Every structure is written in structure tokens, then in C-alpha cells.
Amino acid sequence: MKMEPLGDSAVVATLGSGVDAATLASVLRLAEAVVAAQGRGIVDVVPAYATVTVFYDPLRFAESSEDAYALVCRFMEACAARSAGASPAAAARAAEIPVCYGGDFGPDLGHVAGHCGLGTDEVVALHSGADYLVHAVGFTPGFPYLGGLPEALRTPRRDTPRARVPAGSVGIGGPQTGVYPIASPGGWQIIGRTPVALFRPDGHPAALLRPGDRVRFKVISAPEFDSWR
Amino acid sequence: MEMRVIRPGMLTTVQDLGRRGHLSEGVPNGGAADKFALRVANLLVGNPEDAPALEITLTGPELEFAQAVWVAVCGARFEEVPAWRPLRVESGRRLKLGRRVQGCRAYLSISGGIDVEPVLGSRGTYLAAGLGGFQGRALREGDFVRLLPSTRHPTGHWSIDERVLPHYSREPTVRVVPGAHGEEFGTGLYSGRFGVTPNSDRMGIRLDGPRLERSVQGDLVSAAVAPGTVQVPPDGHPIVLLADAQTLGGYPRVAHAVAVDMPLLAQLAPGDGVRFIGSSVAEAHALAHAQEHRLALLSQGLAGKFRPA
Numbered sequence: 001m002k003m004e005p006l007g008d009s010a011v012v013a014t015l016g017s018g019v020d021a022a023t024l025a026s027v028l029r030l031a032e033a034v035v036a037a038q039g040r041g042i043v044d045v046v047p048a049y050a051t052v053t054v055f056y057d058p059l060r061f062a063e064s065s066e067d068a069y070a071l072v073c074r075f076m077e078a079c080a081a082r083s084a085g086a087s088p089a090a091a092a093r094a095a096e097i098p099v100c101y102g103g104d105f106g107p108d109l110g111h112v113a114g115h116c117g118l119g120t121d122e123v124v125a126l127h128s129g130a131d132y133l134v135h136a137v138g139f140t141p142g143f144p145y146l147g148g149l150p151e152a153l154r155t156p157r158r159d160t161p162r163a164r165v166p167a168g169s170v171g172i173g174g175p176q177t178g179v180y181p182i183a184s185p186g187g188w189q190i191i192g193r194t195p196v197a198l199f200r201p202d203g204h205p206a207a208l209l210r211p212g213d214r215v216r217f218k219v220i221s222a223p224e225f226d227s228w229r
Numbered sequence: 230m231e232m233r234v235i236r237p238g239m240l241t242t243v244q245d246l247g248r249r250g251h252l253s254e255g256v257p258n259g260g261a262a263d264k265f266a267l268r269v270a271n272l273l274v275g276n277p278e279d280a281p282a283l284e285i286t287l288t289g290p291e292l293e294f295a296q297a298v299w300v301a302v303c304g305a306r307f308e309e310v311p312a313w314r315p316l317r318v319e320s321g322r323r324l325k326l327g328r329r330v331q332g333c334r335a336y337l338s339i340s341g342g343i344d345v346e347p348v349l350g351s352r353g354t355y356l357a358a359g360l361g362g363f364q365g366r367a368l369r370e371g372d373f374v375r376l377l378p379s380t381r382h383p384t385g386h387w388s389i390d391e392r393v394l395p396h397y398s399r400e401p402t403v404r405v406v407p408g409a410h411g412e413e414f415g416t417g418l419y420s421g422r423f424g425v426t427p428n429s430d431r432m433g434i435r436l437d438g439p440r441l442e443r444s445v446q447g448d449l450v451s452a453a454v455a456p457g458t459v460q461v462p463p464d465g466h467p468i469v470l471l472a473d474a475q476t477l478g479g480y481p482r483v484a485h486a487v488a489v490d491m492p493l494l495a496q497l498a499p500g501d502g503v504r505f506i507g508s509s510v511a512e513a514h515a516l517a518h519a520q521e522h523r524l525a526l527l528s529q530g531l532a533g534k535f536r537p538a
Contacts, residue, residue, distance in 0.1 A: 007488070007510075008406060008514060010453070043250070046477075048452055058514045063514075063518045067514065138453075138475060139475055139476075141251075199255075206256065
């Protein structure tokens with residue numbers, strides 16, 4: 001485990017170099033252990049892909065004590081030692097997200113099919129037939145970065161990002177897929193839309209998905225989309 | 230109690246000290262870009278330091294108050310309003326800031342504070358998601374914004390000793406801690422002046438000037454970034470992230486500004502310039518403690534300068 005500062009208020013621990021389930025599992029174990037330990041001065045914990053970033057408040061450490069950065073590093077090492085080999089406390093959650101593919105909801109479905117040399121129905125079957133893993137949540141509130149996209153569906157991002165991608169849009173960006181929880185600019189290829197809200201500011205938690213969650217997409221029709229709410 | 234927005238200014242939002250604990254959900258800390266100025270603005274009118282105030286960007290709003298209030302304007306300086314001191318605005322009067330003199334963002338505190346509900350632990354506006362603050366958006370002409378009654382008022386005429394202020398400048402030198410990929414960029418970040426481009430916003434300051442060349446190739450796996458992170462996209466022009474920074478980034482992280490210098494960055498306007506100088510985590514912590522001592526002394530010094538409303 002490599003640790004280094006992210007400025008004067010965070011420590012980044014790197015637990016691997018790639019995007020894989022084993023690295024993510026150790027990342028989640030460490031993040032869980034850090035949250036559970038409720039260390040003094042720790043204000044936030046961000047697991048993402050191969051790193052756990054622990055944010056701390058330097059002012060909550062006495063000025064005369066050993067430097068806060070070293071204390072936080074030592075705290076994280078202790079958490080890592082405690083969590084090594086342990087099975088994650090939080091059981092993996094599975095979510096099924098309904099998606100209406102193509103049409104106005106998925107303006108790039110045809111482009112993805114053309115790029116991949118597949119029919120649009122084959123793209124839908126492959127995308128909705130795969131198991132995905134949430135490697136990180138970010139970019140915008142609640143945006144899940146999903147690993148597990150079938151290789152046959154890999155499609156580069158659009159040359160020119162859209163100024164506004166509607167909320168619920170399901171996209172492909174290179175080897176990843178994801179869902180835009182709120183309307184935002186975006187460069188991914190949009191193939192469908194879900195009626196499910198992935199981010200609700202009044203929800204507990206606000207984000208529907210968290211790193212480590214398993215996700216599958218389920219095909220729904222336009223009328224089913226309309227009657228979802 | 231309310232105020233009416235006669236003119237909103239270019240971008241005027243309600244901000245406080247931001248939200249905590251939601252980074253892993255992709256929700257930035259947000260809050261005032263210059264938190265020092267917001268805290269002092271609140272202290273000057275007798276509010277708690279973290280009360281919501283208006284963050285005013287480049288052009289000032291015009292506001293009308295239905296009742297007499299005390300206000301303070303801190304951070305950016307405007308022609309018609311003296312900065313860093315409490316000012317009384319009489320009932321029915323309009324407050325106008327006039328032309329901007331220096332800085333990018335002014336913080337207008339109002340005695341009692343602004344009456345908006347917290348969302349995810351903060352009353353600050355997060356524009357990208359349309360949440361928090363006043364209806365999740367910037368103020369518009371004709372808005373009526375509710376205010377809270379104040380419990381105490383400043384007495385007499387006074388202002389604060391400006392020696393406690395950060396060294397605001399149109400050409401500041403900002404101290405940075407080297408980032409995870411700092412060595413891959415050599416000394417490029419430390420060897421010249423970078424200009425602030427107009428497409429800078431609360432998410433980040435986009436710089437032009439010397440291009441930073443990375444000695445290693447290859448994509449990175451996204452990891453957490455934060456306000457202060459200096460990241461370098463493939464075009465070599467660094468971006469310094471500000472209060473509404475996205476929570477994850479995939480660009481190399483060359484350095485990270487120390488917390489006490491964030492106000493200097495928040496006050497940079499298009500056309501201004503910035504230089505960077507290397508610092509350390511230990512120095513940054515010492516600076517943060519020293520600034521906190523100064524603010525605590527200021528707060529104590531102000532304690533006797535208020536009377537009950």
C-alpha cells in the first residue's frame with residue numbers, strides 16, 4: 001500500500017494499478033475499516049477504483065503533536081492491517097436498473113452499433129445481458145462508473161461532448177458504461193435512459209449506488225418508461 | 230424580513246462553508262470559494278462564521294432591504310462599498326456595490342443571515358446539481374430572499390486590521406504541495422507566470438501560459454481530487470480546482486495548493502496571473518494553525534463591539 005498526500009488535508013492510499021474486482025475489494029475493505037474506526041479529525045473517505053482517499057482536518061490535530069499527516073498515515077496503516085483478509089462487512093448489493101434503449105432516449109445507439117459491427121438489437125442484448133460492478137461514484141453526484149462492459153461494445157467517446165445530457169441517460173465511454181444521474185455536459189455515447197433517479201438530494205443516502213454494488217440493466221419499453229413513476 | 234433583488238449581478242449565489250461527508254457520493258464540498266472572506270464577513274455583522282451569505286462574482290447586485298440591516302462586504306473590493314467593515318443599510322434603501330476594483334468574488338453578509346434550508350448539510354448553492362442555497366440557483370431579478378432576524382448589532386464605526394488578511398493580489402504566488410505526478414512534470418509549474426482564462430468558474434481556474442510536458446505517457450485510473458488540486462489535461466494547460474471541484478479526476482495531479490492560499494486563488498479574475506512555489510504538508514499545517522489563531526483573536530476582539538438588537 002502506497003500512501004501520499006493530496007495537498008494538506010488528504011492522504012491517498014493506492015492498493016493496485018488496474019481496474020479489477022480484486023483491487024476494488026481491498027479498496028472497499030480499507031474504506032470500510034477507516035469509516036468504522038471513526039478516527040479523530042477524519043472528515044471524509046473516498047474509495048474509487050484502486051485508491052482510498054482519506055480527508056482530514058489539520059486543525060483538529062494539536063499543533064505541537066507529531067505532524068498530522070504522519071498520524072493519519074499510521075491510522076490508515078492500522079486500518080489496513082485490521083481489514084486485510086477480512087470479508088467485507090457490508091454484503092455486496094445488487095441493483096437492477098430499467099432502461100429504455102434507443103429512440104430519443106438513446107440517440108447514439110445506432111452509432112455504437114455501427115462502430116461495433118452489430119445490430120442495435122444485439123447491442124441492447126449485450127448491454128442488458130452483462131453483470132457490472134460499480135468501481136467509483138463521482139463526476140456528478142451519484143454517477144456510477146461501471147466496469148464489466150462486454151468488449152464487443154467498447155466505443156470511444158464522442159469527439160465533441162454534448163452540452164447537456166438528460167438525467168437518466170445511459171452511456172458508453174471507451175471500456176466503461178454509466179448512468180448520468182442529473183442533466184450535465186457529457187461526452188459518452190448515449191444508448192438509452194432509465195426512469196429511476198440515481199441521485200436524490202433528500203434521500204439517505206442521496207446516491208442510489210455505491211462502489212462495490214453489482215448492477216444489471218433490464219430492458220423496458222417506452223410505455224413502461226412513461227408509466228414508471 | 231426579506232430583501233428584494235433589483236439586479237442580480239453576473240453570478241450571485243448563497244454560500245456558506247460547504248458540505249462534508251458526501252464526497253463518496255460524488256457531491257463536492259462546495260461553499261464559498263474564499264472561505265476566509267465569508268467567515269470574516271459574518272463575524273463583522275455578528276453572525277456565526279458559517280452563516281450563509283451572498284457570493285458575488287465580478288459584477289455587484291443591487292439589493293433592497295425591507296428593514297434596516299447591517300452588512301459587510303469582504304473579499305473582492307467594489308467602488309461604492311468600503312470592504313472589511315460593518316455597514317448599516319436603512320430600511321427601504323438600496324445597496325449597490327458599483328464597479329469592481331480588485332478581486333473576483335465578494336462576500337456580502339447580512340446581520341441575522343439568509344433564511345434558506347440546508348441540503349445535504351449545507352445552505353450553499355451547488356449550481357451543477359441545482360441544489361442548496363436559494364432554490365438551487367443564482368439570484369435573479371425580482372427574487373425575494375427571506376432573512377433571519379439578527380440578535381445583535383455592531384456598535385460604532387470600526388473596521389478590522391487589514392494585516393490579518395491574506396495577501397490578496399492580482400499576481401499572487403501560491404504555495405503548493407507536490408502532487409502524486411509532480412515529478413513527471415519537472416519544474417515546469419514553478420518556472421513561470423500562468424494567466425487566468427475567462428472560462429474559469431467555481432469548478433476550476435483554467436490557466437494558460439507555459440505548457441506543462443509530462444515525461445511519462447499513459448492513462449491514469451481516476452482517483453479523488455479536491456479544491457486546490459492542480460491537474461494537467463493532455464493539452465498541458467493546468468487547471469486549479471476550486472470549491473465546486475468534481476470529486477474524481479483522471480488527469481495527472483501535478484500539485485495541490487495549500488489551504489490558506491485558496492482565498493488568493495478564489496480572488497483571481499480573468500486576466501490576472503499566478504505563480505506557484507513549492508511548500509510542504511508540514512508548512513501548510515503550520516500556516517493553517519497560524520491563520521486560525523489570527524481569526525480567533527479577531528473574533529475575540531470583536532466580542533465587545535456588539536449590542537443586543
